[in-house]
Amino acid sequence: MxxxxxxxxxxxxxxxxxxxxxxxxLPPVIFVIFAAIFAATATDKLPLKVAFGKAANHEAWHRFEKVLRDDPSLHLTSAASREVEVRRQVERGTADVGLFLRDDPDITEAAPVLIVVEPSKPLAGAVLAGQVQRLVARDLPDLALSRTISTIEPLLGGLTPEQGERLTKGIAELAAKTTSTASHEGPGLVETVTVGAPQxxxxxxxxxxxxxxxxxxxxxxxxxxxxxxxxxxxxxxxxxxxxxxxxxxxxxxxxxxxxxxxxxxxxxxxxxxxxxxxxxxxxxxxxxxxxxxxxxxxxxxxxxxxxxxxxxxxxxxxxxxxxxxxxxxxxxxxxxxxxxxxxxxxxxxxxxxxxxxxxxxxxxxxxxxxxxxxxxxxxxxxxxxxxxxxxxxxxxxxxxx
Structure with a gap:
């Protein structure tokens, strides 16, 4: 029976x-969809659409832009020349997050990398900030080192011409390397701002x-x-x-x-x-x-x-x-x-x-x-x-x- x-x-x-x-x-289709989503969110490499811009054609920024565009998890827009353009793209929702490179990476009064975040996507800003720190430490250790020197030089009373020459040579040699074991972060490298703050x-x-x-x-x-x-x-x-x-x-x-x-x-x-x-x-x-x-x-x-x-x-x-x-x-x-x-x-x-x-x-x-x-x-x-x-x-x- x-x-x-x-x-x-x-x-x-x-x-x-x-x-x-x-x-x-239906069950395997739903599984495939959620597996594709959470496979990305399980890492720090969300497929972000990034509104990109830079204020100056600094040599370090050219190298940094290349590193960013080579990263498969980041999809950068064409480079804007003004910060307001990056902010506008994020506010309108045409990009998940914004990244703007300021005038000079060696200026220590302000962070040289600005990340623009929309309130509804705070995770996107945190992930991009982590990506920036990781890429700088891995591919641009000279940028982190130069900012460190710019910060401590006033405390030392300045460097002698000989010390400055040796330091410049050392940074250039470090920049020429394709890989680096540097793991420290430059001081104040990234600043995050929110556009369209929620009420x-x-x-x-x-x-x-x-x-x-x-x-x-x-x-x-x-x-x-x-x-x-x-x-x-x-x-x-x-x-x-x-x-x-x-x-x-x-x-x-x-x-x-x-x-x-x-x-x-x-x-x-x-x-x-x-x-x-x-x-x-x-x-x-x-x-x-x-x-x-x-x-x-x-x-x-x-x-x-x-x-x-x-x-x-x-x-x-x-x-x-x-x-x-x-x-x-x-x-x-x-x-x-x-x-x-x-x-x-x-x-x-x-x-x-x-x-x-x-x-x-x-x-x-x-x-x-x-x-x-x-x-x-x-x-x-x-x-x-x-x-x-x-x-x-x-x-x-x-x-x-």
Whole structure:
């Protein structure tokens, strides 16, 4: 009897392609995604996009720039000549972190290397600072030594011409070496500054408010849209089809309901964040509402497309779970995208999660205006339109069959 039960269950699983995907394909896919993410975060070599700049064409800076660009974990932009340009790239989120090389590495009044950090990505600044210290100690020991001498020379009352000549020669010989066993850090080599300092809530809470909102918008829309399958199988869609407007009425009506449900749901999430974590959206409530409506529309359009394609409610639940989990893992709802390998970051731009998260980040926390978030909004509106039109077309086709 036990063997018969096992046989029946095994046959049921084999015949259900959706269950097979959910049981045996989704787990390794999710594992590969998270393994790729945490393989990078387990080291100090996150694949960072670095806004790079230097104020002067100092010989040491030329060598340092080459060392930085040769490091596979750092992806530098073209060199800017002003510090404000580096800051602007970090503030806008086009780079994970900024690095600016000041006028002269031998001046001890200020650190020659400036690292610019956005509040939502403090880990990126810490990792880059460690990378800079490591690369200087390994590949540019003469830079660290020259700064050390510049610091202690005034305490010694200056160096004689002979001592200065020997020191200059020694530093030049050290610079000529390709490797070094030096492990000490130059004094005050790196300074870290934060741009767009946050007010109120912790930046991680702000990030995950939007990330969780789109995650649950997708889940709830998928679950609610699956009712379309029951209505189609029970004949309700056939009876509505004889009306002048046809099946469009049912699809558009459900679309509007799902959008309204999504806006309320996101509003409750942001309200909880405001009450418990001091997340402030009141000052940008107009942009917040626009982004939320766009996010709800995109989730609704995608959900209706899935429901229209599937033939059974169980199949729809399986496929929707697969889509939501993959989009959320790759799009940044589970782990911030800057911590992912670059190929996974690029893949994340194909998901509605990344569009919504970036739109919330740009509008609410980075203070950007409507024109600057239009690419994300247009992507969300396009997904909503394509998904809804597709759902209407498939519903009409099924009625003809």
């Amino acid at each position: 036990i063997a018969s039960i096992l046989r029946v269950m095994a046959l049921s699983l084999i015949r259900d392609r959706g269950a097979l995907v959910l049981a045996f394909i 109120g809530a912790n930046t991680a809470v702000k990030y995950y408010t939007g990330a969780v909102a789109i995650l649950f918008l997708l889940f709830s829309a998928m679950q609610s849209a699956a009712i379309l399958i029951d209505e189609r199988n029970s004949g309700i869609l056939d009876r509505i089809a004889v009306m002048p407007a046809g099946p469009e009425v049912l699809v558009y009506g459900k679309f509007l309901f799902l959008v309204a449900q999504g806006v309320i749901q996101a509003g409750l999430i942001f309200a909880a964040a405001a009450v418990f974590y001091d997340v402030n959206v009141i000052t940008k409530v107009g942009l917040w509402l626009l982004i939320t409506i766009a996010a709800a529309m995109a989730a609704s359009g995608l959900a209706l497309a899935v429901a229209a394609t599937c033939t059974t409610k169980q199949q729809a639940q399986t496929i929707s779970t697969f889509i939501v989990l993959i989009c959320s893992a790759v799009g940044g709802s589970m782990v911030p995208r800057f911590m992912m390998p670059l190929w996974l970051q690029d893949l994340g731009w194909l998901t509605p999660n990344s569009w919504v998260i970036e739109a919330y980040q740009d509008a609410l926390w980075r203070g950007q205006a409507l024109p600057e978030i239009m690419p994300e909004l247009l992507s969300l509106f396009a997904l909503a339109a394509i998904g809804t039109i597709y759902a209407v077309a498939i519903s009409k086709r099924r009625l003809r069959l």
